[in-house]
Amino acid sequence: MSAPKSRLRSAAWFGTADKNGFMYRSWMKNQGIPDHEFAGKPIIGICNTWSELTPCNSHFRKLAEHVKRGVYEAGGFPVEFPVFSNGESNLRPTAMFTRNLASMDVEEAIRGNPVDAVVLLVGCDKTTPALLMGAASCDVPAIVVSGGPMLNGKHEGRDIGSGTVVWQLSEQVKAGKISIHEFMSAEAGMSRSTGTCNTMGTASTMACMAESLGVTLPHNAAIPAVDSRRYVLAHLSGMRIVEMALEDLRLSKLLTREAFENAIRTNAAIGGSTNAAIHLKAIAGRIGVKLELDDWTRIGRGTPTLVDLQPSGRFLMEEFYYAGGLPAVLRRLGEANLIPHPDALTANGRTLWENVKEAPLYNDEVIRPIEKPLVADGGLCVLRGNLAPNGAVLKPSAATPALLKHRGRAVVFEDFDDYKRRIADPDLDVTADSVLVMKNCGPKGYPGMAEVGNMGLPPKVLAQGVTDMVRVSDARMSGTAYGTVVLHVAPEARAGGPLAIVRDGDWIELDCDKGLLRIDIDDDEIRTRLDAWSAAKREIPEDRTGYRKLYIDHVLQADEGCDFDFLVGCRGADVPKHSH
Secondary structure (H helix, E strand, O other), X not given: OOOOOOOOOOHHHHOOOOHHHHHHHHHHHHHOOOHHHHOOOOEEEEEEOOOOOOHHHOOHHHHHHHHHHHHHHOOOEEEEEEOOOOOOOOOOOOHHHHHHHHHHHHHHHHHHOOOOEEEEXXXXXXXXXXXXXXXXXXXXXXXXXXXXXXXXXEEOOEEEOOOHHHHHHHHHXXXXXXXXXXXXXXXXXXXXXXXXXXOOOHHHHHHHHHHHHOOOOOOOXXXXXXXXXXXXXXXXXXXXXXXXXXXXXXXXXXXXXXXXXXHHHHHHHHOOOOHHHHHHHXXXXXXXXXXXXXXXXXXXXXXXXXXXXXXXXXXXXXXXXXXXXXXXXXXXXXXXOOOOOOOOEXXXXXXXXHHHOOOOOOOOOOEOOOOOOOEOOOOOEEEEEOOEEEEEEEOHHHOOHHHOEXXXXXXXXXXXXXXXXXXXXXXXXXXXXXXXXXXXXXXXXXXXOOOOOOOOOOHHHHOOOOOOOEEEEOOOOOOOOOOOEEEEEEOOOOOOOHHHHOOOOOEEEEEOOOOEEEEOOOHHHHXXXXXXXXXXXXXXXXXXXHHHHHHHHXXXXXXXXXXXXXXXXXXXXXXXXXXX
């Protein structure tokens, strides 16, 4: 092990023989910690998002124990601490509402405590960006350990994907194709083990983003949660973080502009979630890397989707890992000269290409050859126009190709409650060619920008055999969802974006190839309607107090990453003043 290049940060707490050093060490010793653990060893913080309310992360107590074994073996001293756990499945109104709060918890816990480096235990959707955002704001050595996906779901003798099957079967119930009892029977079989969604939803996407960013060890993204190799990786990550602390390998050396470009290209190749566009922007903003929505067009478009996983394809995360996982995907990209920056540094001290150039690949059906992709152009479609001046996104790999160029009359819902009240109305004036438009579901409007953008289709249309329609909103959608769904319209309706003034019957035009989303009315009419909307705008009492007020007052728009305006930037981890 090499000697430290700089004085360990924890020495400011434990390395002095005065009153302060006495106090810091003495109270820690009430846990049975002997003197020699304070004798210049790297102190490794383990940020744990374990919670029984976050079922994706419910095995993290055991995962943390394996990290600790690695830390001890490498000569460090581990200290585990809890941070806010954003559980996607239970937390209302949406886990996105508290992503920034969680990042503040992580940032202040790291900066205020005697840790030299951190291991970030993440899994459920928002825990990965939240912990990376908080750690990036401190710029300490950090390594990500994901919890891994759950086992394949099973129902009626076939594999089913978590999340994706919910959207599929609920539409079949509304269409009268299956009974409510058949729908409910799938519930127990969908989630058969601990871990995150087993589709290429946001959790798996962000695990892949972390690995392609270089802040994990290879294979972190795909090892199933209950596979013993997940715990081996946790152990090895614990060993490596001690070395990173001694090398002073900070996040700013890994989270470079080049790393983010690699991640954008990777997202296209895996058919990743649209949510990655928001989270990568927020992480980049914390470390000081300039990342724009248009980078997704410049870098991502034209990239073939190679991973045949639900919701875009057929298979699930188990098959993805057994086929070779993300290293196999990156090898395929690299051999086709499609990794923008193969020399980007990663957490193990090697370059991205060094890690993957000999990666084995076991299944050409799951991870397809470049010349036989699932989708020829899998990059996120960034849309602009008079309906989305600051941009919107669409995931082509999960959409109906024939609808990627479409013009239809708007059927407008003022908010999600209005949608729920009216969508099943047999008198709803809607056809298969209509464009469903939903307002006031963005960062400020919901608040929190919930995953409601993949609006279920009207039953009267489903009964006609229609399975997809163009849908437009300022909301997000789950990475497990699918359809021709335009999301993240910015500015959002609540912030006075043009979406706020769309009316029933307005013509909406979508053209993914041209990156166009527009409403067929002239600029003067838009201004007139916006003036009338502004005059009629009312304050909502619940928005005036508490965390909700902080959120609405300071959240940025989707194209800016939905971070708080006052959190953007890296504040470092200078040692604060003494507490006594």
